[in-house]
Structure formats: structure tokens, C-alpha cells
Amino acid sequence: MGAGRRPPGAPPPAQRSDEDRGQMVKSADATQTRPVPVTRRADESPVGADSFERGGHLVHVDRRLSTVLHRRPAGITGNQWSSALRTRLDYVVHEAGDGPALAGIRFEDPGRREADASRADRMTGTVCAAAGLGLVRFESAALLPVARRVVEYVLDARxxxxxxxxxxxxxxxxxxxxxxxxxxxxxxxxxxxxxLGALARAAAVEAYASRQLTDPIIRDLHVRWTDGPAEGWAWVEVRPGRSVFERVRVWQHDFSCGVDPARFAADLAVLAVGERLKQLPTVEPELSARSDLARELAALHRRSGDLAEPFAFAHVTFD
Known part of the structure; x- marks a missing residue:
């Protein structure tokens, strides 16, 4: 995420006073991460549009990694360290109170990733792992508007x-x-x-009843790659032979999202389809031809040896 852009799903940042800007972030000698001082109301809720509490966690919005980690972990090179510190985290999860950070969460649009993004991801992952900071990354453009809802779901599950x-x-x-x-x-x-996909499934049935869809059922599948992300697909036929299709990938490192990763990815893909279907009354969403989806499925079958578990969707076909 580029500097100056609000994270997906987040409200505009609150204006900070000179006193707020002058606060120093405390270091934690026993950990690599640092606690972040939080101003609180009388009812103990955090002040500011960029912080919220959920499920026993305190969450800060839009933080650069350099504000979360306070010293370079052992075994990390200067190049890895300087590269990772520029990473922006859409959400940083802490235990409620002033404890150190537990994890950073990022949402990404795969269509806007830069050429060297994979290398930067590896450096960030290496640094976070060495520092004991969990890292979760969601890849889906359609989920950007509902990012906070996804984070809240994760914290509720935990x-x-x-x-x-x-x-x-x-x-x-x-x-x-x-x-x-x-x-x-x-x-x-x-x-x-x-x-997470329940509302989208209900909306698809309603859209079918109003003749906006060819098929009322949002279908899905999920896989988990060995040493890689969980991946979920979801699709619904909007016009004969043409579907809204969404793929969501979820990387989890040292931080559980509270549900089975592959199933979670599929639910998120259904949620993403639901977000796309909201365009139907006014805009025709981008549709994928059945032949294109068949090629995607064939490519997945060819990589079945890279899956962490046997492929459970051999019955799926786009013929």
C-alpha cells in the first residue's frame, strides 16, 4: 500500500493534536515489537477513528512496520531490515491494553501489485518471523471495501x-x-x-428471482498449497455461459484466523462475489467465460501435487 492512502475498509483518520504527535512510542526490552500508547475515553474505549477494540484485541489502522518493530532481529541483514520497515500494514493487532503487537494484516489488489512485490513480501515475512510478529495477507480486490469486516470476523473467531x-x-x-x-x-x-458468504448466497437467490442471474447458486471450492496460501474460488452464472468469478488467497504466518484456512478462503471468495453482485442493478460486472474457468481448473489439476491435502473437488467441471 502506498504512503498516504487509507487502508481498505477504514474510515478517514482523526486529526491528531500536537501533544499526540509528540508522544514517544515505548520500547519493550523483552520483545521485538513495541506497545503503542492509546488515549482512552472514560468508558475505556480507544479514542480516534483509526483504532478499535474487538474480541479482546486492540487494533490500530494503517501503520508502517517501522512503528511496530523497534530493533533489528538477530540474523536479519541490513537490506532485509530497511526494505521491510517500509511495508505498510492495513491493521495491526495487539492484545487489549498496551501489550506488544501480535500481528500485522494486509489487504492487496492482485491487479495492482508491482513487479518486485513478491521479493518485498519475502523480506517482510522473514523480518516479521524473526521478530515474532504474525502476518496475514489477503489477496482480493473485491474484499477491499469490506476489509474491516473481515478483520472483525477473524478477531471474533479467535x-x-x-x-x-x-x-x-x-x-x-x-x-x-x-x-x-x-x-x-x-x-x-x-x-x-x-x-461470511451467507448474505451473498441469499442475495444471489433474490437476484435470480428478479431475473438478474441465470443461476441462483454461488458455487465454491478451496485448496491449500504446501508452504503457500489457502486459496478459495467462488462463481455464479450471471449470463448463459458467463459468470462472476472471484479468487481469494490468504497467507497466514504465526497468527491463526480462527477458522480452517482453506474453508475461510472459500467463504471470503463467496463474500467477494457478493460484493461484485451489488453492481448488478446499475453496472454489468466483469464476467468470465466458461471456457476460461475450465482452463483455470485444468491448471489447478496440473498442480495437484503441490497441494497440502488431496483435491476434494474432482466433481467440479465447467464443461
Whole structure:
């Protein structure tokens, strides 16, 4: 993210006083990350449009990595350090209070990534890992307007698993995980209330009923790459043979999002399709031909040896 641009999903920054700007950030001798002083109201909520609390975490918006890490970790070269410090984090997650940062979160538009972005990502990842700072990266242009909603979901999922003392995504004891909790959906049906794609699926049915779609069902698949991201696809046929298609990739390093990574990526892809469908009443969204999706699927099959788990969607076809 370039300097001066607000992070996706964030409100305009609050004006800071000279006193605020003059505050020094405290160093934490025992950790690589630094706590950030927070001014609070009488009810203990953080002051400022660029900070919020959720699920027992304090979140700061739009921070450069140089304001989070206070000293170069052992084993990190000067080049790695100087490159990583320029990285902008859309959100920085702390334990509630003045504790050190737990993770940085970034949202990216894959169509606007610069040529050397992968190299910069590797340097940032190496530095964060050495400093003990978790890092999560979401890749999807359609998710940029709902970035804060995604962050809040992650923090709610983490809070749920902390309260139930269960590892994220573990349902081996027969109890439902955060994603599997059943309840009443906005359309009155019973379903998974923590499915990020639930509203998009309901909206697709309504759009089909009003003759805006050829098919009322948003379909999806997900995979997880060995030593790579979780990847989710979602698509819905808008015109015969032509679909809105979204691909979301999620990288998680030393910070759990509270739900199964691959399933999470698929839910996010459905959410992204829902964001695209909002254009339908006024604008025809960009559509993908069935033949193009078939080629994408064939390419995925060719890379099946790189998957962390066996491909579970052999039944999917775009023929």
C-alpha cells in the first residue's frame, strides 16, 4: 500500500493534536515489537477513528512496520531490515491494553501489485518471523471495501476459540467450531451464522428471482498449497455461459484466523462475489467465460501435487 492512502475498509483518520504527535512510542526490552500508547475515553474505549477494540484485541489502522518493530532481529541483514520497515500494514493487532503487537494484516489488489512485490513480501515475512510478529495477507480486490469486516470476523473467531479453550478449527470433540455454529439467518432460514458468504448466497437467490442471474447458486471450492496460501474460488452464472468469478488467497504466518484456512478462503471468495453482485442493478460486472474457468481448473489439476491435502473437488467441471 502506498504512503498516504487509507487502508481498505477504514474510515478517514482523526486529526491528531500536537501533544499526540509528540508522544514517544515505548520500547519493550523483552520483545521485538513495541506497545503503542492509546488515549482512552472514560468508558475505556480507544479514542480516534483509526483504532478499535474487538474480541479482546486492540487494533490500530494503517501503520508502517517501522512503528511496530523497534530493533533489528538477530540474523536479519541490513537490506532485509530497511526494505521491510517500509511495508505498510492495513491493521495491526495487539492484545487489549498496551501489550506488544501480535500481528500485522494486509489487504492487496492482485491487479495492482508491482513487479518486485513478491521479493518485498519475502523480506517482510522473514523480518516479521524473526521478530515474532504474525502476518496475514489477503489477496482480493473485491474484499477491499469490506476489509474491516473481515478483520472483525477473524478477531471474533479467535475470541470464540480462546473462550472455549479449543484450537482454531478443531471440532474433534464433536462440538461446533466458530464457522459451524447454527442460528437464524437474515432471510429467516436456519444456517451457519458465521459463514461470511451467507448474505451473498441469499442475495444471489433474490437476484435470480428478479431475473438478474441465470443461476441462483454461488458455487465454491478451496485448496491449500504446501508452504503457500489457502486459496478459495467462488462463481455464479450471471449470463448463459458467463459468470462472476472471484479468487481469494490468504497467507497466514504465526497468527491463526480462527477458522480452517482453506474453508475461510472459500467463504471470503463467496463474500467477494457478493460484493461484485451489488453492481448488478446499475453496472454489468466483469464476467468470465466458461471456457476460461475450465482452463483455470485444468491448471489447478496440473498442480495437484503441490497441494497440502488431496483435491476434494474432482466433481467440479465447467464443461
Amino acid at each position: 475470541a470464540f476459540h480462546r473462550a472455549t479453550a479449543e484450537p482454531a478449527g478443531d471440532t474433534s470433540d464433536g462440538l461446533p467450531g466458530f464457522r459451524d455454529i447454527l442460528g437464524r439467518l437474515p432471510d429467516g432460514r436456519t444456517g451457519h451464522v458465521n459463514d
